[in-house]
Amino acid sequence: MMAIRELKVCLLGDTGVGKSSIVCRFVQDHFDHNISPTIGASFMTKTVPCGNELHKFLIWDTAGQERFHSLAPMYYRGSAAAVIVYDITKQDSFHTLKKWVKELKEHGPENIVMAIAGNKCDLSDIREVTMKDAREYAESISAIVVETSAKNAINVEELFQGISKQIPPLNSHENGNIGTIKLAKQTSQTSRRCC
Numbered sequence: 001m002m003a004i005r006e007l008k009v010c011l012l013g014d015t016g017v018g019k020s021s022i023v024c025r026f027v028q029d030h031f032d033h034n035i036s037p038t039i040g041a042s043f044m045t046k047t048v049p050c051g052n053e054l055h056k057f058l059i060w061d062t063a064g065q066e067r068f069h070s071l072a073p074m075y076y077r078g079s080a081a082a083v084i085v086y087d088i089t090k091q092d093s094f095h096t097l098k099k100w101v102k103e104l105k106e107h108g109p110e111n112i113v114m115a116i117a118g119n120k121c122d123l124s125d126i127r128e129v130t131m132k133d134a135r136e137y138a139e140s141i142s143a144i145v146v147e148t149s150a151k152n153a154i155n156v157e158e159l160f161q162g163i164s165k166q167i168p169p170l171n172s173h174e175n176g177n178i179g180t181i182k183l184a185k186q187t188s189q190t191s192r193r194c195c
């Protein structure tokens with residue numbers, strides 16, 4: 001018997017930074033050059049082992065287009081973690097990320113784990129955001145930070161592993177409102193929905 005913990009995770013960030021592509025790489029190990037912009041939000045799950053627990057990520061991939069901004073609270077409310085994504089080749093997207101962090105701090109769950117993903121690191125020859133700037137900023141807000149490439153499958157697993165490690169274990173006194181607890185056989189299951 002192994003405890004399965006359901007952890008709501010949302011992805012936030014500018015349109016086109018690669019949120020859906022990161023989720024698609026993580027859940028389906030697939031990359032689509034012609035992926036469409038998300039309308040509203042999309043949902044997928046993936047279960048991964050973490051120590052003697054299983055973490056079932058309930059992943060809400062939000063739409064980055066400004067017209068969907070007002071929907072975001074539905075997805076970050078009750079989230080154990082937020083993955084905030086920017087595109088390393090677009091300084092503007094790093095600015096948008098900071099706005100999301102501010103919103104999360106003001107209106108998000110108190111103990112939300114924040115993970116910053118600098119996506120498209122396969123395009124580092126045209127980067128506009130340095131790793132140093134990203135690290136310093138992440139440190140200032142106590143967030144995890146990693147550069148990813150959904151395209152080349154770089155650091156996507158590591159991103160979610162990093163989140164898993166930041167979630168206090170079940171026997172911790174701090175586990176308050178970060179997911180429900182179920183007992184189940186030791187199976188690793190992945191629910192796949194189209195992205």
Ligand SMILES: Nc1nc2c(ncn2[C@@H]2O[C@H](COP(=O)(O)OP(=O)(O)OP(=O)(O)O)[C@@H](O)[C@H]2O)c(=O)[nH]1
Pocket residue numbers: 013014015016017018019020021022032033034035036037038039062063064065119120121122123148149150151152
């Ligand atoms: N080179 C490169 N391109 C990527 C990468 N990740 C995503 N892309 C491309 O970037 C574009 C946008 O990707 P999406 O995953 O739709 O971006 P999104 O953040 O979900 O966008 P919205 O749904 O509008 O919020 C697509 O053309 C992807 O193929 C990456 O790691 N490297």
